[in-house]
């Protein structure tokens with residue numbers, strides 16, 4: 001069904017609109033033919049502050065998508081559900097898995113969903129489990145788990161499911177959102193812990209025959225090897241993605257490299273960045 005879609009960045013690592021504040025995290029607000037979806041929640045109640053500053057009414061959320069269980073995407077969940085108690089949460093079964101990152105000195109820190117976020121999720125009106133591809137609204141999809149096919153991509157960090165950092169966290173809950181536009185498929189990424197190439201290849205199988213036109217969100221290339229960067233850039237160029245909005249955890253060096261390698265195709269995504277799409 002034809003219509004307009006608008007995606008507004010509510011939380012990101014950089015504040016781009018006066019009165020908003022930044023934090024390490026991500027949240028997008030999707031306006032979809034009179035319906036509204038929150039994609040990730042940032043890491044705190046900053047979500048509500050930025051929403052107010054940007055004229056977004058969180059109480060209108062019909063659905064809340066969690067791209068994965070990291071604190072910087074789920075920490076604002078209590079705030080989001082508080083504002084929109086009837087919103088359906090779309091998240092993978094493993095979203096609340098305990099998770100840790102190893103620090104440089106060998107210690108670890110918890111980076112999973114906070115107890116507060118987990119409690120509010122349990123109180124939500126309904127949780128739709130997105131272990132496989134799931135339609136959130138008519139034409140708005142999440143991928144569910146993403147097959148890891150490339151041999152040069154990994155989750156992007158020293159992530160583990162145990163505090164002593166012995167069992168790697170493969171982030172099976174990592175997912176992206178996508179929808180069709182008149183120009184091709186548009187993709188929203190959380191952190192792309194499955195790998196941005198794996199994510200886009202999977203979406204190509206879910207939306208066959210459609211070119212990927214726009215990709216925006218976290219690409220977690222902050223610690224990517226030269227080989228991974230080279231091959232990622234090469235694949236993005238071959239896929240002919242026309243608009244690339246690397247944000248959040250992509251990493252400054254990776255953003256610079258993408259902008260250099262794909263001239264005229266990259267655009268900045270900061271708090272307040274809004275992108276409009278036309279549905280076919």
Ligand SMILES: [Fe+2]
Nearest residue numbers: 072191218249
């Ligand atoms: Fe992140």
Ligand SMILES: [Fe+2]
Nearest residue numbers: 068070191193
């Ligand atoms: Fe993450």
